[in-house]
Amino acid sequence: MYLKSLFPDIPPLQDVNVHNVFFNRPDQSQWPEVNIHIDIETDRKRTFKELKERVNDAYTAFSSALKDGGMDFGSEGTEEMVGIMSENSSDYMVLIHALMANTTPFALISSYSTRFELLHAFRLSKITRLFVQPKYLSHAISVAREVGLSLTNIYIIGGHVKGHQSLSGMIERARSVPRVPAKPAKQSTLAYLVFSSGTSGLPKAVMITHGNILFSIHQSIVAGQAVAEVVPPSEEIPVSLAFLPLHHSYGLHAYCFRSLLSPHSYVIMPKWNINAALKAIPKYRISNLALIPSVFHQLVNHPQISSVDLSSVKHVGSGAAYLPQQLVAKMKTFTPKDSTITEGYGMSECTIAALTQVLDGMLGGRGKLLPGSTGVLLPGMEARIVRDDGSEANFNEVGELWLRSPNVSPGYWNNEKANKETFVDGWLRTGDKFSVNEEGYFFFADRAKDTLKVSGSQVSPLEIEEVLLAHPEKLITDVTVAGVSGGRTSDEKVPRAWIVLSAAGKKKGAAAVIKKLDEWQKENLSKYKWTRGGIEVVKEIPKSPTGKTLRRVLVDKYERKFKKSQSKL
Template structure:
């Protein structure tokens, strides 16, 4: 068996305890000085770290107190799973930590869900209680009715709704009545902490089981990295617009922000005008981004370099960020910034790699464009060929990973668990990579084979968006039928026109883009599958481009056309 390991120091042995104790009560976990932990980016409300911790303990008490005394009566041994349906909010973080405190698992539900999608989520996760933002209540009630979740088990998170129990009010009641606080409930390494939805490598969304031990391990990984690549001794300010119901946002804003002093400005969701205002007003230092957000920022007409004068660090995740887009954004900022990217998935709790900084390991492993970095502490990897054998350095294959962040599997889905979580603790990621002699991983992003040559969709997308007249604001390229053989796929593009593009007219713009692509790409990369203007590129809430959706729609329409002619 050929495998490669992390170059970072090993993760030290970890205590088998509740993640709350791991984060807050172990020796050295309390900072010397209190600091502003959270800021509501709309109201300006500030919450200090000490205030947050007190609120979490009151929240845990309210959740576990009997209903007869005004509590929610939630008990982990009863098989409870609490759903959370909300956009980002201060008390979203409070509720997450209060549930961890009482060792009661929760299910992260997308705030963008339709009633149909939410029904699937509630049923898949076996949700027994639901905390919901008022604006999402009607969708929640419709889905709850479908799965038989009683209305008196639906509560309000943030704001209010007449006649419904409210998390914030319950916390205030606990504090006012001085109800004795519940102690931290014990949890072990494999105690279920939460469920998050993922399609895994195939199929419909499944509920990934993340344990207390998984969270502790990822926090220990971050702390281990800091021993060789420390952060500045200041309290930087980060912006939180990424959804907390997704792995990336959850960990960055609900967990990692407690390892060292960090002030997080929380906004409900992505709104580019609000984002630009908040960056300037709160002097944001760290931007946690996804590729679609970077693209929108680069294309935005209101972008001015002075807005980003405080930004020192950019972190990108959730999907591959093309190097060309990184360069464009850096040029837009007009100043040097530290850039970090990595590869991760929910089945890995959050991430497995990170891009090395200039100073890491004294520059022994420099970053190169196109690489997602090196393995995080405590991890091992394999590159596996289609026949199950291990590929050598430089050859591509499926990436398998092993470490304490590999999760427990899929909730009540043994078949999917067996297919993805294999022997000896290895996780089959379903993604193809190659690794070089320095341990740097390179993803093969939806690569097409045309006339025997590899074609990168992201390369073609970059060419289309680089048209000098800025005719498009977004583009997606995927493989469709039309090659020399039945199984060969040729590139097809879907584009969203800019204001300038719409002024010129769709037909003219598509002709110009076709000519531009032929001028700037080798002939085997030409758009032989055609080019189409659409209103919006479909993406997941985390910014991953849903190429498959566009490809399937095209193939379905193509089949109908062929059938009609016959």
């Protein structure tokens, strides 16, 4: 069926460089003087005005001619793609905004990349320049040589290294150069490339335009106005813990873009560290936590969580991957009674988000916070639920979610094959399976690509995972299920589970836990859904920095062992 957002429509948008939306709005002159950035390691602080000045200085450096001491990024006749490879920092955000002001596209590259992953990212994005944190410089240089990136075009962010220009040095030189306004941009102007998670196959580079960002920001504004109708605005300035990686859409938009819509403070962590986070929450009186499911897991199972003062937390949000309701329930036991926990659904291909949970009373009284639901369509979104045969699914029937909206990416960078498979007649095929009820509330079912076919029947790994997690003795804290070789035919895959033992599970021992879970699943699942591929205890489930389970890592390891065993027969 076809569905349209329940929110009010977003008015037509004009061509504009999003820099002006982020930094040159009239309302910002009335903001109180608060520290928008606080560095958790150095305690260095920056106000909004200081941040704006530094962005303008950096943009001046990038746009000025070489003869004037500038960098002349994107001079006429040249095509630029600037790579950024760093952990989170205030200057990372400065760099992003300065490049957008200059309409110089950039590629967000994970600093945690292996050599193979980095080589793929450099080659695919075809970077012409690179900003890199000193600790990752040697790693970057070794790959840069292989792809032909000149060492003179490798710059330093977050420090100084002899022989390389630094962002700080560029900014210092630019302070004597006359300022110029941000360059004009159209809605189709490319802003940046963000890499897909690569949970299956090599990551793809998603193109995001100025128009995509602009529409996404207006979605957030319209949704925020709807929330304000039922939740009185607080006089306190919200404080968020900024640990999600800025090279991913979730962290990028939460800390770099939406942070500029209203006064807000962000305590910046270079990367996730649970012990540092548990100290920071009471120290800085963190009120907002944007989490991912893997961090939910870590927090609620941390041995000291019950002794940490979480009384300042007013809202906890989740994104990037499916959030089991067991984690929501457990988190609520540690946060204040009047705090809210919500989740949404999105993907880089739709800039940031597509679905959001709503609070009771929103949308003219139609809204309700429905446990288990991923929410409703964001403003301006259209959706279809499509069966495997391409026909339209009915209400409450599972099918693939297709999306259409101005915040949907124009496609993948240099990947026509993937574009033809994913972007069909103006619709984005998400690869995720959902059902939707008559009121327009969506319910996540599974990743379409992860769904198995066993003996001709569809098997959802998510369903098996939830059954195993629901064992009454709480024997495990994490689990993932994927298809592996061992079926009745060479191409049939059977379910296999990888589990992480809880404290109770460790007391019983691995063998006893596997036996109990095997008995439990046979009581609660149809026979064709049983884990015929076995159950394996692991120390941890591999996940991307954004919390998406990397099933392929476990599957590949299993398949190598399976092939060896078969060759010996």
